[in-house]
Amino acid sequence: MDETRPGRASACLRGMLLRRWGPAVGTLVLTAAACLLSMLVVLVIDACCRALDLPLSLALAALVPAIAAPPMIFTLCLVLRRLYRTRDELLRRSTTDELTAVASRGHFRALAERELARAARHRHACALLMIDADHFNAINDRYGHAVGDEVLRVLAAVLRDGVRAIDLVGRMGGEEFAVLLPQASGACAGLVAERLRRTVAQCRVATPQGPIGVTVSIGLALGGAPDLDALLHVADAALYRAKALGRNRVEPAEPLAEGAAAPARLAFGDEEA
Numbered sequence: 001m002d003e004t005r006p007g008r009a010s011a012c013l014r015g016m017l018l019r020r021w022g023p024a025v026g027t028l029v030l031t032a033a034a035c036l037l038s039m040l041v042v043l044v045i046d047a048c049c050r051a052l053d054l055p056l057s058l059a060l061a062a063l064v065p066a067i068a069a070p071p072m073i074f075t076l077c078l079v080l081r082r083l084y085r086t087r088d089e090l091l092r093r094s095t096t097d098e099l100t101a102v103a104s105r106g107h108f109r110a111l112a113e114r115e116l117a118r119a120a121r122h123r124h125a126c127a128l129l130m131i132d133a134d135h136f137n138a139i140n141d142r143y144g145h146a147v148g149d150e151v152l153r154v155l156a157a158v159l160r161d162g163v164r165a166i167d168l169v170g171r172m173g174g175e176e177f178a179v180l181l182p183q184a185s186g187a188c189a190g191l192v193a194e195r196l197r198r199t200v201a202q203c204r205v206a207t208p209q210g211p212i213g214v215t216v217s218i219g220l221a222l223g224g225a226p227d228l229d230a231l232l233h234v235a236d237a238a239l240y241r242a243k244a245l246g247r248n249r250v251e252p253a254e255p256l257a258e259g260a261a262a263p264a265r266l267a268f269g270d271e272e273a
């Protein structure tokens with residue numbers, strides 16, 4: 001390849017400018033260079049017009065927009081691309097929990113409120129699970145914060161993979177997660193909660209000291225009203241009851257629908273021992 005070709009040279013120059021001064025200053029320098037080039041071209045045209053005895057204004061009127069447009073459009077494209085990337089990144093950061101990649105607390109609340117309003121309008125029930133890792137403090141103390149973080153990532157992945165695409169999973173803070181199950185009956189929510197609890201209990205997280213297990217306690221609430229705070233409060237109370245009753249269990253906040261499996265009373269298998 002010919003290293004001196006103008007296209008390649010300008011691409012190198014652009015890359016060098018962007019690397020050295022960042023997009024904003026790089027773009028400014030490029031614009032200034034484009035303006036200088038335009039002025040140079042105008043000077044050449046002026047000289048030609050004098051030589052041919054033509055009015056300069058006529059030549060400029062036709063040539064200046066043609067010369068100025070490409071660098072202007074190029075600069076505009078650069079700026080727009082940068083703006084779109086920044087906007088996407090800000091949106092991702094504000095809606096996603098950095099550590100676990102599930103919805104952040106604020107985003108979960110916004111989505112859940114919308115889902116509850118829709119459920120109330122169509123008279124559907126929604127189920128909310130509050131899920132908290134058991135004795136997480138001890139994991140941090142014994143294996144260190146990095147292992148604690150990995151446990152949270154694994155927990156979030158189990159929750160995300162264990163529910164339907166329309167269900168919402170969010171990290172509410174620390175080692176506490178929430179899952180909203182739209183259009184879920186008590187029976188269905190109980191089964192989902194129990195399945196999540198069991199899957200977590202069977203999971204092993206790799207650590208430098210060998211694989212470790214973790215369990216979760218789950219509080220389950222059903223709601224048809226568009227009041228997220230009330231639902232969170234009820235699910236939280238059920239979660240604390242699950243903790244008080246020994247952890248690694250699902251505790252419903254209300255009597256579940258007829259025929260539902262009572263999650264708190266399901267026999268736990270040997271798999272999580």
Ligand SMILES: Nc1nc2c(ncn2[C@@H]2O[C@H](COP(=O)(O)OP(=O)(O)OP(=O)(O)O)[C@@H](O)[C@H]2O)c(=O)[nH]1
Nearest residue numbers: 132133134135136137138140145148149174175243
């Ligand atoms: N590694 C890690 N630890 C966190 C994070 N956020 C909160 N924690 C820790 O999570 C622990 C929560 O401890 P506790 O609230 O006592 O709960 P617990 O030890 O799980 O006890 P129970 O909930 O009663 O079973 C605290 O030690 C926090 O420092 C995080 O992002 N990463």
